Structure formats: structure tokens, C-alpha cells
Amino acid sequence: xxxxxxxxxxxxxxxxxxxxxxxxxxxxxxxxxxxxxxxxxxxxxxxxxxxxxxxxxxxxxxxxxxxxxxxxxxxxxxxxxxxxxxxxxxxxxxxxxxxxxxxxxxxxxxxxxxxxxxxxxxxxxxxxxxxxxxxxxxxxxxxxxxxxxxxxxxxxxxxxxxxxxxxxxxxxxxxxxxxxxxxxxxxxxxxxxxxxxxxxxxxxxxxxxxxxxxxxxxxxxxxxxxxxxxxxxxxxxxxxxxxxxxxxxxxxxxxxxxxxxxxxxxxxxxxxxxxxxxxxxxxxxxxxxxxxxxxxxxxxxxxxxxxxxxxxxxxxxxxxxxxxxxxxxxxxxxxxxxxxxxxxxxxxxxxxxxxxxxxxxxxxxxxxxxxxxxxxxxxxxxxxxxxxxxxxxxxxxxxxxxxxxxxxxxxxxxxxxxxxxxxxxxxxxxxxxxxxxxxxxxxxxxxxxxxxxxxxxxxxxxxxxxxxxxxxxxxxxxxxxxxxxxxxxxxxxxxxxxxxxxxxxxxxxxxxxxxxxxxxxxxxxxxxxxxxxxxxxxxxxxxxxxxxxxxxxxxxxxxxxxxxxxxxxxx
Numbered sequence: 001x002x003x004x005x006x007x008x009x010x011x012x013x014x015x016x017x018x019x020x021x022x023x024x025x026x027x028x029x030x031x032x033x034x035x036x037x038x039x040x041x042x043x044x045x046x047x048x049x050x051x052x053x054x055x056x057x058x059x060x061x062x063x064x065x066x067x068x069x070x071x072x073x074x075x076x077x078x079x080x081x082x083x084x085x086x087x088x089x090x091x092x093x094x095x096x097x098x099x100x101x102x103x104x105x106x107x108x109x110x111x112x113x114x115x116x117x118x119x120x121x122x123x124x125x126x127x128x129x130x131x132x133x134x135x136x137x138x139x140x141x142x143x144x145x146x147x148x149x150x151x152x153x154x155x156x157x158x159x160x161x162x163x164x165x166x167x168x169x170x171x172x173x174x175x176x177x178x179x180x181x182x183x184x185x186x187x188x189x190x191x192x193x194x195x196x197x198x199x200x201x202x203x204x205x206x207x208x209x210x211x212x213x214x215x216x217x218x219x220x221x222x223x224x225x226x227x228x229x230x231x232x233x234x235x236x237x238x239x240x241x242x243x244x245x246x247x248x249x250x251x252x253x254x255x256x257x258x259x260x261x262x263x264x265x266x267x268x269x270x271x272x273x274x275x276x277x278x279x280x281x282x283x284x285x286x287x288x289x290x291x292x293x294x295x296x297x298x299x300x301x302x303x304x305x306x307x308x309x310x311x312x313x314x315x316x317x318x319x320x321x322x323x324x325x326x327x328x329x330x331x332x333x334x335x336x337x338x339x340x341x342x343x344x345x346x347x348x349x350x351x352x353x354x355x356x357x358x359x360x361x362x363x364x365x366x367x368x369x370x371x372x373x374x375x376x377x378x379x380x381x382x383x384x385x386x387x388x389x390x391x392x393x394x395x396x397x398x399x400x401x402x403x404x405x406x407x408x409x410x411x412x413x414x415x416x417x418x419x420x421x422x423x424x425x426x427x428x429x430x431x432x433x434x435x436x437x438x439x440x441x442x443x444x445x446x447x448x449x450x451x452x453x454x455x456x457x458x459x460x461x462x463x464x465x466x467x468x469x470x471x472x473x474x475x476x477x478x479x480x481x482x483x484x485x486x487x488x489x490x491x492x493x494x495x496x497x498x499x500x501x502x503x504x505x506x507x508x509x510x511x512x513x514x515x516x517x518x519x520x521x522x523x524x525x526x527x528x529x530x531x532x533x534x535x536x537x538x539x540x541x542x543x544x545x546x547x548x549x550x551x552x553x554x555x556x557x558x559x560x561x562x563x564x565x566x567x568x569x570x571x
Contacts, residue, residue, distance in 0.1 A: 033341045033344050033345065033354070034061070034062065034337065034341055035061040035062075036354055036355075036358045037317075037337060037340040037341050037344060037349075037354065038057070038060070038061050038062035038063060038064075038337045038340075039061065039063070039064040039358060039361050039362075040064070040317060040321075040322060040323060040324055040340060040357065040361070041057075041062065041063050041064070041323075041324050041326055041333060041336055041337055041340075042063070042064065042065055042066060042067050042099060042101065042287070042323050042324065042325050042326060043057055043063045043065075043066050043067075043326055043330070043333050044066060044067055044068075044069065044072070044326060044327045044328070044333075045066065045072070045073070045330070046072045046073070047072070047073065048073060048074075048075055048079055048083065049082075049083060049086060050066075050083060050086050050087055050090070051330070053330035054066060054087075054330065055086070055087070055090040056090075057330070057333070057334075058087065058090040058091055058098055059090050059091065059092060061092070062334070062337050063098075063333075064098070064099050064323065064361055064365065065087075065098040065099025065100055065101065065152075065365075066087060066098070066099070066100060066101070067101045067102060067154075067290075067325055067327070068080070068083075068100065068101070068102040068111060068150070069102070069111065069327075070110070070111045070112070070113060070431055070434070074102075074111060074112060074113070075114070076114055076115050077112070077115040077116060077144075077147070077148050077376060077379040077380070078115075078376060080112065080148040080149065080150070081147070081148045081149050081376055083149075084100050084148060084149025084150060085149055087100060087149075088100075088149070096362065096365035096366045096368070096369055097151060097365055097368045097369045098365075099151065099152050099323075099364070099365060099368065100149060100150050100151055100152065101150070101151075101152035101153070101154055101200075102145075102150055102152075102153070102154065103153075103154045103155065103429070104116075104141055104144075104145055104150075104153050104154075104155060105121065105122065105154075105155045105156070105157060105172055106119030106120060106121045106122065106137065106141065106155075107119065107120060107121015107122060107123065107124065107170075107171040107172060107534070107535045107537065108121055108170050108171050108172060108430050108431065108432050108516070108535065109172060109429050109430060109431055110431050111431070112144070112145070112148070112150075112379075113431065113434050115379060115380050116144055116379050116380050117140065117141075117144060117379070117380050117381075117384040117385060117387075117388055118388060118537040118538050118539060119137060119141065119388050119391070119537065119539075120171075120388060120391045120392045120395060120534060120535050120537055120539055120540055121170075121171035121172060121534060121535045121537075122156060122157055122171065122172055122173055122174045122184070122188075123161070123170075123171040123172070123173060123174070123175060123395075123517070123534040123535070123559055124171065124391055124392060124395035124533075124534040124535055124540065124556075125137065125174065125184055125188075125391060125395070126173075126174040126175035126177075126180060126181070126184060126395075126559035127175075127394075127395035127396075127397055127532070127534055127556035127557055127558070127559045128391060128394035128395040128555075128556060129180070129557060130391075130394060131183055131184060131186075131187040132187075133387075133390065133391050133394065134184045134187035134188050134191065135187040135188070135190055135191045136191065136387055137188070137191060137387065137388075137391060138156075138187060138188040138189065138190065138191020138192040138194075138199075139191035139192070139194050139195055140191075140383075140384045140387055141153065141155075141191070141192060141195075141197075142191060142192040142193070142194065142195025142196070142197040143195045143373075143374050143378050144378060144379045144380070144384065145195070145197050146195050146196050146197055146371065146373035146374060147373050147374045147375060147376050147377075147378050147379050148373075148376070148379065149373065150197065151196065151197055151198060151368040152197065152198045152200065152245075152246065152368070153192055153197050153198070153199060153200060154200045154202060154248060155188065155192070155199065155200060155202075156174075156184075156185050156188040156189065156192075156199065156201065156202075156239070157169075157172045157173050157174075157202055157203070158174075158181065158182075158185050158201045158202065158203075158204075158206070158235035158236050158239055159172070159173050159202075159203055159206050159207040159208040159232075159235075159250075160173060160174075160175070160176050160177075160178060160181055160206060160208035160209070160231060160232060160235065161173040161174075161175050161176045161208055161517075161559070161560050162176055162208040162209040162231075163208065163209065163211060164176070164517045164518070164519040164560040164562065165491050165492070165517070165519055166208075166211065168207070168426075168427050168429065169207065169208055170426070170427075170430075170516055170517055171516060171517065171534050171535050172429075173208060174235065174559070175559030175560055176208070176559070176560045176561060177559070178230075178231050178232075178234035178235060179234065180559070181234070181235040182234050182235040182237070182238030182239070183238065185201065185235045185236075185238055185239040185242070186238050186239060186241070186242040189201075189239050189242040189243065189244045190242055190243075193243065193244075193245065195371070195374075196368070196370065196371025196372075196373065198244075198245035198246055198364060198367070198368060199239070199244045199245060199246070200244070200245070200246040200247065200248050200287065201235075201236050201239040201240070201244050201246070201247045201248065202247070202248035202250065202289070203248055203249070203250030203252070203289060204236055204247050204248065204249045204250060204265065204271070204276060205221075205228060205232055205233060205236070205249075205250075205254055205257065205265060205271055205275065205276075206221070206223075206228070206231075206232030206233065206235075206236070206250075207219075207221075207250050207252055208232065209221050209222060209223050209232065210222075210252050215293050215294060215295075215427065215428045215429070217294055217295060218251065218252070218253055218262070218264060218294075218295040218296075219252045219253070219295070220252070220253045220254075220255065220262060221252055221253065221254045221255075221256075223254065223256060224256050225256045225257065228254065228256055228257060233275075233280065236280065237280055240280055240281065240282050244284065245284045245285060245364055245367065246284055246285045246286070246287050246323075246364070247276060247282055247284065247285075247286055247287070248286075248287045248288070248289055248325075249265045249266045249271065249272055249276075249286060249287070249288055249289065249321065250264075250265055250266070250289050251264045251265070251266055251289050251293050251295035251296055252264065252265055252295070253265070254268075254271065257270055257271055257275060258270045258271065264295055264296060266288045266289065266296070266316050266319065266321060267296075267312070267315045267316055267319050268319055269318070269319045269320055271319075272286055272319045272320035272321055273319070273320040276320075277320065283360075284360065284364070285322045285323060285360050285361060285364045286320060286321050286322045286323070287321065287322065287323040287324075287325055288316050288321050288323065288324050288325050289325060290325050290326075290327045291309060291312060291313065291316075291324060291325055291326050291327065291328070292326075292327040292328060296308075296312050297312075306332060309326075309328065309332055309335070309336060310332075310335050310336055310338070310339035311339065313326075313336045313339060313340065314339050314340060314343045314348065314349070317340055317343070317349055317353075317357075318343070318348060318349060320353075322357045322360055322361055323361065324336065385539075388537075388539040389539045389542060389543065391539065392533070392535075392537075392539035392540045392542065392543035393543040393546065393547075393552050393555075394555055394556065395533075395534055395540075395543075395556040396531065396532070396533055396540070396543045396544055396547050396552075396554050396555075396556050397518065397531060397532040397533075397534075397554060397556035397557065397558060398531055398547075398554035398556075399514075399518060399521050399530045399531060399532055399558070399564045400521075400528065400529065400530050400564060400565070401528070401529045402528035402529065403509065403528030403529045404529075405482070405509055405511055405528075405529045406511070406529060406547075406548065406550070407547075407548060407549050407550030408448075408482060408511075408548055408549060408550075409549075409550075410447060410448060412480065413448075413480045413481065413482045414449065414480045414481065415448070415449040415450065415451060415480075415481055415482075416443060416448050416449070416450045416451070416481075416482050416483075416484055417450075417451045417452075417453060417471050417481060417482070417483050417484070418439050418440040418443065418450060418451070418452045418453070418483075418484045418485075418486070419452075419453045419454075419455055419467065419471070419483060419484070419485045419486070419499070420437050420439060420454060420455070420485070420486030420487075420488075420513075420515070421454070421455055421456065421457045421486065421487070421488045421493075421496065421515075422437075422454050422455070422456065422457065423435040423436070423437060423488070423536060424457055424488075426488075426489055432536065435536050435537070437454075437486070437515075437536055437541070438538060438541055439452075439484070439486065439513075439541045439544065439545065440452035442541055442542050442544075442545040443484070443545050443548070443549075445545070446545060446546075446548075446549045446551075448549075453467060453470055453471070455467055455496070455499065456495070457488065457489070457493050457495075457496075458493035458494070458495040458496070459495035459496065459498065459499050460495060461495075461498070463495065463499075464495065464498050464499045464502050465502075467499055467502075468499070468502045468503065468506060471483060471503065471508060481508060481509075482508075482509050482510075482511065483503050483508050483509065483510045483511070484510075484511045484513060484548070485499070485500055485503065485510055485511070485512050485513065486513045486515045486536075487500075487512060487513065487514055487515060487516075487520045487523070487524070488515050488516045488520075488536075489516060489517075489520070490514075490520040490523035490524065491519060491520065491522060491523045494523060496520075496523070496524075497523035497524045500512055500523075500524040500526070500527055501524065501526055504526045504527060510527050510529070511527075511529045511530070511531065511548070512524055512527040512529065512530045512531070513530070513531050513532070513533060513544060514530070514531070514532040514533070515533055515535070515536045515540075516534070516535070516536075517532075517534075517560070518532035518534070518558055518560065518562075518564070519560065519562055520532075521564050522562070522564070525565065530564070531544065531547070531554065532556070532558070534556075534559075
């Protein structure tokens with residue numbers, strides 16, 4: 001594709017979406033508009049079976065498909081398979097497949113839980129440094145989704161982990177090296193799409209440098225134009241070169257790319273058209289992040305979406321978004337279609353853009369029908385479990401062992417006490433709360449006597465005192481106790497660090513384990529032995545246990561740059 005400059009492309013894009021542009025001969029017929037523009041909407045619903053409203057919308061051509069969510073739609077693999085079959089059966093005869101999309105990233109965001117393989121996240125793949133593992137993981141994730149009738153994965157995340165303290169990014173990214181992130185994104189795209197599942201690069205143009213969460217407000221990326229191109233866009237460019245079928249735009253502002261305007265990327269033609277299509281040459285389908293996020297709205301009141309969503313959807317379409325990810329009630333989703341039709345009739349949506357977008361969506365849907373999915377037995381298979389374990393074992397990282405506590409041996413201690421936070425969702429884009437940490441269980445399998453104590457995410461001083469007493473006798477006792485303390489987001493929830501310090505002051509040997517991002521170790525510099533697992537999925541914990549007792553070496557490399565011996569600023 002011939003590239004135009006960013007400014008020129010933006011001006012052309014804005015002109016094509018100008019409300020004053022009048023209809024031209026050959027415009028789509030009025031009775032076609034509802035169908036052409038209805039396909040711009042990805043709908044949602046609540047239930048383990050499709051609702052009558054969503055089936056009717058698909059049958060009438062007022063939706064190209066749906067997005068599924070773990071809390072709303074998903075129970076077991078066979079239930080998902082029956083649900084997707086019902087969605088496909090609702091489409092008119094001879095229509096291409098309906099889009100069925102979800103977030104199966106691995107790590108802290110997995111839409112399919114029970115019965116499916118528990119995958120370590122992208123940060124674990126980055127710590128392994130292995131493109132082969134990323135390719136195989138993508139193919140395996142794609143195979144499991146295809147077996148359940150899911151044909152679009154909102155993955156891989158191409159944001160860089162510029163701020164490893166960010167709970168929004170967490171283990172979702174491929175680290176902070178744009179070249180490594182691009183290489184792994186390419187592998188993941190190729191793996192997913194080899195299984196007939198379309199990959200989605202997200203969240204364009206890069207969410208990693210922003211501190212805020214677009215679920216709660218509009219974050220602003222502080223990057224300049226040169227940094228945007230030399231860092232943030234590199235993984236996206238690599239994924240586009242690998243043939244990714246979709247790109248999801250994030251609800252973040254990048255003033256350096258929008259002439260200083262603070263506008264969400266989803267509503268900015270300078271990004272969706274000039275940068276993504278003209279400069280990077282992307283020819284596939286663009287999709288918005290969920291349109292229920294606070295970054296898009298002028299107020300946070302309960303009626304904001306009802307008042308503003310139709311206009312926001314029109315602005316996103318004018319900016320160049322093909323698919324609009326609605327997460328609303330069916331009446332409001334219908335109003336989005338009506339608003340798009342009105343915008344086309346009035347000339348705010350240019351006819352050529354309506355046709356081009358419809359063509360891209362149709363091409364995607366036709367591609368989705370080319371590969372037959374594998375049998376449901378592939379979901380959660382032994383081969384996939386072994387692959388997940390291999391990723392976890394290659395990624396587990398020894399950050400420091402100044403105390404020489406590794407490997408732990410039965411003749412050196414009487415018991416191990418595992419202390420870890422109860423898993424919670426740190427952001428709306430998180431499914432960690434579905435996990436039950438099982439480190440004590442897997443350590444027991446190695447032959448140790450292991451006690452388990454859970455703690456709140458942010459222990460109070462009273463909690464710290466009680467937990468310290470619960471761990472057992474102090475240094476005057478002859479009992480030999482080792483504490484293995486897991487941490488999650490410890491720089492923010494610094495009660496965890498106070499607990500670790502209390503153990504150290506009591507002369508209790510401590511092995512600290514960063515269960516999410518490795519920068520947790522900055523919160524407890526007094527601990528001499530620290531590791532990182534990049535997630536709390538069962539494969540991560542089994543790999544940790546194997547490393548602790550010396551059955552496997554810790555071969556992972558830190559995928560983010562920081563000095564692990566430097567005191568953090570979170571306490």
C-alpha cells in the first residue's frame with residue numbers, strides 16, 4: 001500500500017468523514033444500509049445460551065457477530081461449543097460465518113477457564129525468549145478455541161511494558177524490548193492463524209507507556225512522535241507484517257499523533273487511518289476496544305452510555321473503525337445501528353467508506369470459514385498441558401540468591417510455610433480471581449512438610465503481626481522454618497512488603513516470589529533470595545516448585561529492565 005504522510009493522511013481521513021460531504025451517485029441503497037452498517041456491530045449478551053435478541057440481530061444482518069466474556073457466557077468447553085453452534089445456526093443461509101470473539105490471552109486474562117489449558121502469560125514467553133514456544137502456544141490456543149467454535153482471539157497484546165508497575169499490563173505483554181515483543185507477536189499471530197483463528201493486535205497504538213486505566217478514565221500517552229515510532233509501534237508493525245487479520249484500537253490519547261488533541265485513539269482518524277492504514281499499511285479489520293469504558297464518556301453517571309453511546313459509535317466509524325465492540329443491552333445496541341444508518345444517510349459516513357469497511361468485514365468472515373476446527377478433545381489435552389509446563393519451566397527466573405537458600409533440601413529445614421495473597425482481579429481486564437493458588441500443594445508433592453497461610457492483598461499492621469506469630473517460633477527455637485512468600489503488585493499493596501520485612505527481622509529465612517511482575521522485588525530489598533514466575537497459573541506454580549527443590553534450573557531472563565537490588569519507591 002502506498003503510504004501518505006501522517007498529517008496528509010489525517011487531513012484526507014477527516015475530509016472523507018466531513019459531515020458536509022454529500023452523497024454521490026452509486027451510494028449504497030437505503031435498504032442496504034441497515035445490513036451494511038449492522039455488520040459493523042459486535043454484540044454481547046448475558047447467558048450460557050444465546051438470547052433471542054442476539055439471535056434475531058444475527059438473522060437480520062444487524063450484527064456480524066458477538067464477543068463472549070468469562071463472567072457472562074462461559075462455563076465449560078462443551079457449553080461454549082453448543083453456544084457457538086447456536087450462533088452460527090442463526091445466520092441466514094449462504095452467509096459467511098458469524099464472528100465469535102473473546103480474550104484468550106493466557107496469564108491474567110483467559111476467557112476460557114475450567115476445562116481449557118491454563119496458559120502462562122505473554123510475559124512468561126518473553127522471559128523464555130523463545131519464538132518457537134510462542135508459535136506453539138499460539139497454535140495450541142487457536143486449536144482449543146477453534147474446537148469450541150471461537151474464531152477470533154483478541155490477542156496478542158502488543159503493548160510494551162514500559163511501566164512494569166502497571167497492574168493493567170501486568171503479565172499481558174511481551175516485556176519492554178520492542179524487538180523481542182515484535183518477534184514473539186509474529187510467532188503468536190502465525191500460531192493462532194494456523195488454526196483458523198484470527199489474531200488481533202492490541203491495543204493500538206500502544207498502551208504500555210500510560211499510567212492510567214481506560215476502564216476508569218482517559219489515559220494520555222506521554223510519548224513523542226519519534227518514540228512512538230521507534231518503540232510503541234514496532235510490535236504492531238511486526239504483527240501486521242505477519243498477516244494479523246485484526247487490530248484493536250485502545251481508548252488512550254496520544255497527543256503527539258493528533259496535533260496535540262487529547263482524543264481517544266478509537267475516535268482519531270489520524271491514528272486509525274493515517275498511522276495504521278496509510279503509514280503501517282494495515283489492510284485488515286479494525287475493531288474498537290469495548291465501548292463501555294469510561295475513557296469515552298464525558299461523565300461517569302449510570303446514564304452516560306445510554307445518552308452518548310450512539311454518537312460515540314458514529315465518531316468511531318467516521319474515524320475509521322470497522323467493528324464496534326458493544327457491551328450493552330440489546331436496545332442500546334440497536335440504537336447504535338440506527339445511529340450509523342442515520343449518519344450514512346446524512347453523509348457523515350462517506351459511501352466509499354461504508355463499502356470499504358463492509359468489504360473488509362466480509363473478507364474476514366469468509367476467511368474464518370476456510371478451516372474446520374479440531375475435535376473438542378483437544379481442549380485441555382495432555383499435549384497442551386505439557387507445552388504450558390514447558391513455557392513455565394523455561395521462564396521461571398532466579399533474580400537473586402544472596403542467602404544461598406536454593407535449592408531447598410529436606411535435611412536443612414523442618415517445615416516450609418507458604419504465605420501468599422488471595423488472588424484478585426486488579427483491573428477489569430483480569431481473570432485472576434478465578435484462580436486458587438496451589439503452591440503449597442505442589443511443594444508437598446516434592447516431599448516437604450508444608451503449611452499454607454493466605455493473606456489479604458494488602459495486609460494491615462495487625463495482619464502482619466498475626467501472620468508473623470502464625471508462622472511459628474522465633475530464632476531462639478530449634479525448629480528450622482523456611483518461609484516462601486508470594487507477592488502480587490507489592491509496590492502498590494505494600495503491606496506484603498511489611499510482612500516480608502517482619503519475617504526478616506525475626507531471622508526467619510525467606511524466599512520471596514513475585515507472582516505477577518518481577519518489579520515486586522523492589523518492595524522487599526532486605527530479602528536475599530527472590531524469584532519471578534510471571535503468573536499464578538498451575539504450570540507457573542509447578543515450575544516454581546520444581547525449581548525450588550532443584551529438579552529444574554531457573555533459566556528465565558528478566559523481560560523488563562530494572563535494577564533488582566535498587567530500593568523501590570512504592571513504600
